[in-house]
Amino acid sequence: MAKITSVSPLAPAAFPNLPVIDGVRFATAEAGVRYQGRTDVMLAMLDPGSVVTGVFTRSATRSANVLDCQKKIGTDSDAGAAIIVNSGNSNAFTGRAGEGSVDAISEAVAAKTGLPANRVFTSSTGVIGERLPHDRIIAKIDDLVGALDAGKIAPAAKAIMTTDTFPKGACAEVEVDGKTVRIAGMAKGSGMIAPDMATMLVYVFTDAKIGRADLQAIVSDAADKTFNCITVDSDTSTSDTLLMGATGASGADVTGNAAFAQAVHDVFLDLAHQVVKDGEGATKxxxxxxxxxxxxxxxxxxxxxxxxxxxxxxxxxxxxxxxxxxxxxxxxxxxxxxxxxxxxxxxxxxxxxxxxxxxxxxxxxxxxxxxxxxxxxxxxxxxxxxxxxxxxxxxxxxxxxxxxxxxx
Amino acid sequence: MAKITSVSPLAPAAFPNLPVIDGVRFATAEAGVRYQGRTDVMLAMLDPGSVVTGVFTRSATRSANVLDCQKKIGTDSDAGAAIIVNSGNSNAFTGRAGEGSVDAISEAVAAKTGLPANRVFTSSTGVIGERLPHDRIIAKIDDLVGALDAGKIAPAAKAIMTTDTFPKGACAEVEVDGKTVRIAGMAKGSGMIAPDMATMLVYVFTDAKIGRADLQAIVSDAADKTFNCITVDSDTSTSDTLLMGATGASGADVTGNAAFAQAVHDVFLDLAHQVVKDGEGATKxxxxxxxxxxxxxxxxxxxxxxxxxxxxxxxxxxxxxxxxxxxxxxxxxxxxxxxxxxxxxxxxxxxxxxxxxxxxxxxxxxxxxxxxxxxxxxxxxxxxxxxxxxxxxxxxxxxxxxxxxxxx
Known part of the structure; x- marks a missing residue:
């Protein structure tokens, strides 16, 4: 790939100071999927009782990972969940082999964490049409699980970058019934950015308490007004994925809470704007x-x-x-x-x-x-x-x- | 405008040797509409008995000239016709003033040539949203009418260029009932080229004998398979115009003649390919x-x-x-x-x-x-x-x- 030597002139001054989201931990590793000398795999673990919702690309040639996430996203489970993401290879247009890679990674994460495989969500981003060397990722799962840490969201945001020139994070807090609800998320995306889908890779977490269907409605609506309203180059990715997990750890029930929905929207919009500001070659x-x-x-x-x-x-x-x-x-x-x-x-x-x-x-x-x-x-x-x-x-x-x- | 210093690497070796089309004469002038030191107005005169057909952009913000041509194109007349084209200013998004410019030019050409004003077709190409200095064009009409010459199609093709790096011409001949029917045409276009309309400025002439409705059907069909199948940058012009005139001077009736329709298609395709080959910045x-x-x-x-x-x-x-x-x-x-x-x-x-x-x-x-x-x-x-x-x-x-x- 082209060497990106300079950070976008539109980049924020610094990565924001994201709060810990109770019930979510992160870890990163250098698996050498395509890049050398940098992290390229990110694992996020959500505690039992968390709900996970998502929005995905509508591309007719979407990746094996997207198809797999779409199968898994619509079910409830109290088991917790894992999200594992690699950069460097999108595992798109890789036929049955691509599906095999998703299954292999899901099963390996499930085996190490005790989760059922259908609670492991995978994303891959990078070059299209090359077989994903999933063994390199699987070889790092022990390390990843061992390194999980609630404070590691910033390195996680770095591990999922491809042509991005800066990592993207955003957060918000809402008071609900005297309790503080926190939202924190990350995104990657710079080229092949166009609307009419979830757009790019986006992972947002909250300690709010909310049912899956209610959270999904908030997420879908907010994505439509934020990520679906940006474009860098009119080209829609095969891998666009947005996942949002709610752990419930704050104890604050946000069902029907408009301030929470607005805060989710604000975090999405912040991340969406950061993606545009890191648009390939962008100066305005x-x-x-x-x-x-x-x-x-x-x-x-x-x-x-x-x-x-x-x-x-x-x-x-x-x-x-x-x-x-x-x-x-x-x-x-x-x-x-x-x-x-x-x-x-x-x-x-x-x-x-x-x-x-x-x-x-x-x-x-x-x-x-x-x-x-x-x-x-x-x-x-x-x-x-x-x-x-x-x-x-x-x-x-x-x-x-x-x-x-x-x-x- | 940007200085175009080099000819497209995809340009043909030379402008083709276009045949004279009996019944059509051309002239060019330096009116200084926007450019200095080059021709920027082209007049084509078609003899009495000619039919004129056309296809136009479907842009919702099309230019005053396009709207005027669309009004004029659907009527029959034995009076002959004039086509007057300027480069440097598109007379698009110029409100009522733009309509006034079209009327002023049409009436001036009509007065000098004895044509009714509704047989004068105008096109303008260049910058959008600036008032057309039509007086500069009108000041050249005497010279233009005096210089009309059947052999001057090549300079005409040059006068209509904007960011084009080479003039575009194409021709064909068909034998019909022992008579030779000739087709010759020119096009301009390099950027703001996208399909779903006639595309760019294209003027094609033939000495075939054919009714207006029959020629229009051939022209519409051929435009759909040629100009409407090219794109440089997905941006649709406000000025796209294709006019085709048939003088009948060959005496060969081509009504229902498939070889003639094919020859029109071939000339259109040749011109369409030349527009792509002169796409702004094109190397492939x-x-x-x-x-x-x-x-x-x-x-x-x-x-x-x-x-x-x-x-x-x-x-x-x-x-x-x-x-x-x-x-x-x-x-x-x-x-x-x-x-x-x-x-x-x-x-x-x-x-x-x-x-x-x-x-x-x-x-x-x-x-x-x-x-x-x-x-x-x-x-x-x-x-x-x-x-x-x-x-x-x-x-x-x-x-x-x-x-x-x-x-x-």
């Missing part, structure tokens, strides 16, 4: 809001057409307030639009209104916004009340450099 | 064929998902036989696919079959194909008889360089 973080659409779905279609347009993304890379390309993207999106009702803003600056450039607009104003590291773009369609916000990054030489030499 | 010409799909529409969806995938296109730029990214693109396309029935070929090399890499495949074989300038990729889905072929180019640093500094 772009928030695109579409209002006044005929429907929310139309607003999303327009916003994603703008966010995925190579011409819009290269203009932003060049700090060029080329709003004509936004008009183009709206025109091609397929959703309803009326040229003569359109307005476009960069930040608070009205650039275009009623189908033409605003009389007050001066290019220097747009250029100033484009120089910012975070660029808000708003389009109002003037048709109805539908709206959507999505997040993306610019398209730069860095993206080409990283991806024209990823594998060979 | 890629033909993607999908077979065995449930329907032709599904095959096209898969083929376009591959052709538009930034990760596939950057892999090709890097001469990396990264077929896993093709699997990814099929998975995300939304059309039906079964991982375990998929096969992929690079040229004649079977890379993957039945959901996994072929046992005989060696990476050196794929790498050898990737070194070619023209790369054929075939995917068989194993589901049905649907098929489609589309054409694209790679995604390189050149595309970023051109588009991160187009306007400012």
């Amino acid at each position: 973080f772009v928030e695109i809001t579409v209002t006044g659409a005929a429907t929310d779905a139309d607003a999303r279609t327009h916003a994603m057409a703008i966010a995925n347009s190579p011409l819009v993304k290269t203009a932003i890379a060049g700090e060029d307030p080329n709003w004509g390309r936004i008009v183009m993207a709206i025109g091609k999106s397929g959703a309803a639009a009326d040229r003569d009702l359109l307005s476009i803003r960069f930040g608070d600056i009205v650039v275009a209104e009623k189908g033409w450039v605003s009389a007050e607009y001066r290019e220097a104003q747009g250029a100033a916004i484009m120089k910012q590291q975070e660029i808000p773009i708003t389009v109002d369609l003037g048709l109805g009340t539908g709206q959507a916000t999505v997040w993306t990054c610019d398209l730069t030489h860095g993206y080409i450099s990283i991806n024209a030499d990823y594998r060979s | 010409f890629v033909e993607i064929t999908v077979t065995g799909a449930a329907t032709d529409a599904d095959a096209r969806t898969h083929a376009m998902a591959i052709a538009n995938s930034p990760l596939v296109k950057t892999a090709i730029a890097g001469e990396d036989p990264n077929w896993g990214r093709i699997v990814m693109a099929i998975g995300k396309s939304g059309a039906a696919a079964d991982r375990d029935l998929l096969s992929i070929r690079f040229g004649d090399i079977v890379v993957a079959e039945k959901g996994w890499v072929s046992a005989e495949y060696r990476e050196a074989q794929g790498a050898a194909i990737m070194k070619q300038q023209e790369i054929p990729i075939t995917v068989d889905l194993g589901l049905g008889t649907g098929q489609a072929t589309v054409w694209t180019c790679d995604l390189t640093h050149g595309y970023i360089s051109i588009n991160a500094d187009y306007r400012s």
Whole structure:
């Protein structure tokens, strides 16, 4: 793979200080799946009584691990659970051999931990179409189980990175009935990032007490508004997986608690934004809001057409307030639009209104916004009340450099 | 705009030697619409008795010129016709002022040529959202009309270029009832090229005798199989226009003549391929064929998902036989696919079959194909008889360089 020599200019100053989630422990190992000299396997163990929920890619060519997780996720169990993740190889498009690798890893973890194999969730991320050397992972399971530690979420976030230039973590706390509920999670993702699925690898944990179906509803809704609203390159991964586990260790029942659902949303959004900020080659973080659409779905279609347009993304890379390309993207999106009702803003600056450039607009104003590291773009369609916000990054030489030499 | 300093490595050796089409004359001028020191206006005059047909972008934000052509194209007239095209400014998203520019140019050409204004077809290509300085064009109409010459199609093809690195022409001849029917055409296009419309600016002429409705049917069908099957960057222009005029001067009636329809298709395909070969930053010409799909529409969806995938296109730029990214693109396309029935070929090399890499495949074989300038990729889905072929180019640093500094 391409050597990533520098951290994204959009990276947070530091990895956040994530709280311990009672009932979850982490360990990492150097299994040498593909990378040498770095950790590439992460094990998370959830205590008995935990519930596990998830959201997955809808790709028709999804990986053996995703298919296996989807089989296992819908059942209740008091046995606890394990999540084991490797980077360097996605185990996607590896046919029956890929399924065999998932089973072998699941059974090996089950044997060492006493869990039933259907409580072991696996993820793999990296190159597509090469057989996963699962023996290298299995050889490390003893070490991993022996090293489990509630304080090791930060190294876990590092072990799952591929082309990421920084590890991604986020957390939140909510007071419920006088008790503190904690949420902490990690994500990886940088390229092959597009919506319409769970997106990337994301693992979030909480000590809240909540039933599986209730947590799943919160997770699905929050994923739809966060991870499903980001795009780096319009390419949907074969491995996208989001797993969220709740241990119940806080003793605080969050069933029906809106503040908890909001906190889950906030943690997801933070992680989703970090993925965009680590978009391959990214130098700008772009928030695109579409209002006044005929429907929310139309607003999303327009916003994603703008966010995925190579011409819009290269203009932003060049700090060029080329709003004509936004008009183009709206025109091609397929959703309803009326040229003569359109307005476009960069930040608070009205650039275009009623189908033409605003009389007050001066290019220097747009250029100033484009120089910012975070660029808000708003389009109002003037048709109805539908709206959507999505997040993306610019398209730069860095993206080409990283991806024209990823594998060979 | 970015300075294009070198001709595409995929360019043909020379502009073809296009035949004179009896009944059509061309002229060009330097109007200084945006560019200095080069021609930027082209006038084509068709003799009385000619029919004119067209296909246009379906963009919801299409230009004033496109809307005007669409109004004019569906009527019969014996008066002849004019086509006047400028480069440098697309007259798109210019509100009522844009419509005024189209009317002003149409009326000025009509006044000088004796045509009714509704027989003057206009196109504009270039930057979006800036008012067209139509007076500069109108000031050149006398010169243009005075310079009309049947032999000047080659300079006409040059005058309509924007980021194109070479002018694009193609021709064909068919014998009909002992008479020779000639077809000659030109195209411009390099970026903002995506299908689902007519695509770019294309002007094709023939001396065949044929009714408007019959010619329109041939043109629509051929455009669908050629221009609508190419993509450079998935971005659909606001100005895409294809006009085809038939003067009847050969005296050969081609109504219902399959060889003529085939020849029109061949000229369109040649021009479409030249547009891809002049794709911004292109170094590879890629033909993607999908077979065995449930329907032709599904095959096209898969083929376009591959052709538009930034990760596939950057892999090709890097001469990396990264077929896993093709699997990814099929998975995300939304059309039906079964991982375990998929096969992929690079040229004649079977890379993957039945959901996994072929046992005989060696990476050196794929790498050898990737070194070619023209790369054929075939995917068989194993589901049905649907098929489609589309054409694209790679995604390189050149595309970023051109588009991160187009306007400012």
